[in-house]
Amino acid sequence: MTITVRGSSGDYRIRPLEPGEERAAFEVLGRALHRTVTDEYWARREGSFPAERRFGAFASGEPVGVTGSFATRLAVPGGKALPAAAVDGVAVRADHTRRGVLTALMAAQLADCARRGDVLAVLHASEATIYGRFGYGIASRGQSLRVAGASFRADAPSGGEVRLLGTAEAQELVPRLYAEMGLSRAGMIERREVWWSYARERLIGEHQVAVHSGPRGDDGFVLYRTEDLRTFDQPNLGAALTVGDLHAADTAAVAGLWRFLLRVDLVSEVRAPGRPLDDPLAAMLTDPRACAVTGLDDESWLRLVDVPAALAAREWGPGEPVVVEVADPQLPANSGRYRITPGGAEATTGAADLRTGPETLAMLYLGDRPPSALAAAGRLEVLNPAALPHADTLFATRVTPWCGTPF
Numbered sequence: 001m002t003i004t005v006r007g008s009s010g011d012y013r014i015r016p017l018e019p020g021e022e023r024a025a026f027e028v029l030g031r032a033l034h035r036t037v038t039d040e041y042w043a044r045r046e047g048s049f050p051a052e053r054r055f056g057a058f059a060s061g062e063p064v065g066v067t068g069s070f071a072t073r074l075a076v077p078g079g080k081a082l083p084a085a086a087v088d089g090v091a092v093r094a095d096h097t098r099r100g101v102l103t104a105l106m107a108a109q110l111a112d113c114a115r116r117g118d119v120l121a122v123l124h125a126s127e128a129t130i131y132g133r134f135g136y137g138i139a140s141r142g143q144s145l146r147v148a149g150a151s152f153r154a155d156a157p158s159g160g161e162v163r164l165l166g167t168a169e170a171q172e173l174v175p176r177l178y179a180e181m182g183l184s185r186a187g188m189i190e191r192r193e194v195w196w197s198y199a200r201e202r203l204i205g206e207h208q209v210a211v212h213s214g215p216r217g218d219d220g221f222v223l224y225r226t227e228d229l230r231t232f233d234q235p236n237l238g239a240a241l242t243v244g245d246l247h248a249a250d251t252a253a254v255a256g257l258w259r260f261l262l263r264v265d266l267v268s269e270v271r272a273p274g275r276p277l278d279d280p281l282a283a284m285l286t287d288p289r290a291c292a293v294t295g296l297d298d299e300s301w302l303r304l305v306d307v308p309a310a311l312a313a314r315e316w317g318p319g320e321p322v323v324v325e326v327a328d329p330q331l332p333a334n335s336g337r338y339r340i341t342p343g344g345a346e347a348t349t350g351a352a353d354l355r356t357g358p359e360t361l362a363m364l365y366l367g368d369r370p371p372s373a374l375a376a377a378g379r380l381e382v383l384n385p386a387a388l389p390h391a392d393t394l395f396a397t398r399v400t401p402w403c404g405t406p407f
């Protein structure tokens with residue numbers, strides 16, 4: 001399948017990448033991200049950048065734009081994990097931007113995801129102004145924490161052991177432990193081999209790895225690295241310890257891992273970017289201000305590729321039925337009205353209470369924000385005001401959504 005897009009200075013051919021074209025496409029990505037692709041770097045990345053599920057935009061036979069995805073499953077409220085495309089490696093060469101190349105690539109990719117049966121697509125955005133126009137919405141957010149001078153309250157969970165692993169052991173154990181712990185929050189994704197093929201080396205190889213064991217065995221891990229902060233003027237500053245990845249089966253394991261991190265010698269502060277908004281650490285400290293929030297960012301961007309399947313699969317809260325009308329010009333099969341009840345969601349011809357597009361629907365879907373907040377912000381059209389409180393309770397979730405996997 002090849003689509004030709006007319007540009008002001010020539011045509012672009014949009015088509016699936018073919019085996020053998022991976023490196024040239026990866027160079028497009030490298031240049032756009034201001035990174036030199038050496039032979040050595042490509043050797044490390046090759047396994048995570050297969051031609052499969054990847055599209056290129058070609059000008060005069062040369063790739064100048066690329067997008068791709070890997071297959072995964074994404075947890076939705078209620079615990080089901082749905083087939084999803086984790087979109088990565090999106091770039092257009094600087095001398096071909098703002099001519100509609102990404103728009104054409106996104107259209108080809110979304111159509112392909114729909115054909116493959118992906119119910120959702122998910123990505124992390126380099127800039128927050130790019131993906132809304134393609135129906136992606138912020139579905140989870142992350143906060144950056146800086147922890148210094150912290151001590152635990154007497155009633156905080158305690159117990160368990162933490163041990164540091166060697167690299168080889170960590171490369172085997174961490175992927176297995178992540179899989180065994182399961183997708184405990186809406187927004188989390190399965191980490192398949194194509195993801196681990198690079199992350200095993202980069203994430204694990206470049207970090208210290210500590211594992212927590214509770215009464216039922218290993219139940220959490222943290223990857224961290226340190227950076228010396230000492231200067232000539234401030235020789236006693238110590239190091240900053242930065243958390244690269246932290247997943248645990250329960251709050252007791254989270255507490256055990258944090259107790260360990262906060263005890264590492266010669267460290268003056270612990271930085272933890274991208275933690276879930278309901279991270280329990282501050283509530284476990286004697287001085288909650290010892291855990292400062294230094295940033296709040298969008299985390300995962302979601303696109304409902306198959307709206308009826310996505311709405312039918314998630315759990316709904318209590319409330320009177322609400323009919324949501326969705327207009328999705330890019331994937332017209334999604335357009336229609338959906339009656340949402342505590343028992344499920346299905347297409348209807350009944351009158352609509354709320355009307356929206358795919359971006360806002362994605363912002364609501366995992367429960368990150370209530371419909372009333374998005375309606376107040378002008379993102380959701382309210383046709384029947386009496387339905388709004390019911391929409392709030394129907395869409396509400398018990399656990400804050402979070403992806404927690406970089407890609």
Ligand SMILES: CC(C)(COP(=O)(O)OP(=O)(O)OC[C@H]1O[C@@H](n2cnc3c(N)ncnc32)[C@H](O)[C@@H]1OP(=O)(O)O)[C@@H](O)C(=O)NCCC(=O)NCCS
Pocket residue numbers: 032033090091092093096097098099100101102103104124125126127129130133
């Ligand atoms: C982001 C990127 C892929 C956009 O590619 P592009 O081919 O220029 O995008 P398009 O021409 O299809 O743009 C479509 C629309 O989005 C807008 N847009 C695209 N990128 C934008 C950006 N970074 N900031 C603001 N608006 C942007 C365009 O202005 C255009 O708006 P319009 O439809 O109102 O005219 C490209 O700029 C790039 O490679 N950036 C560096 C790498 C990167 O950030 N990749 C994304 C990783 S998540």
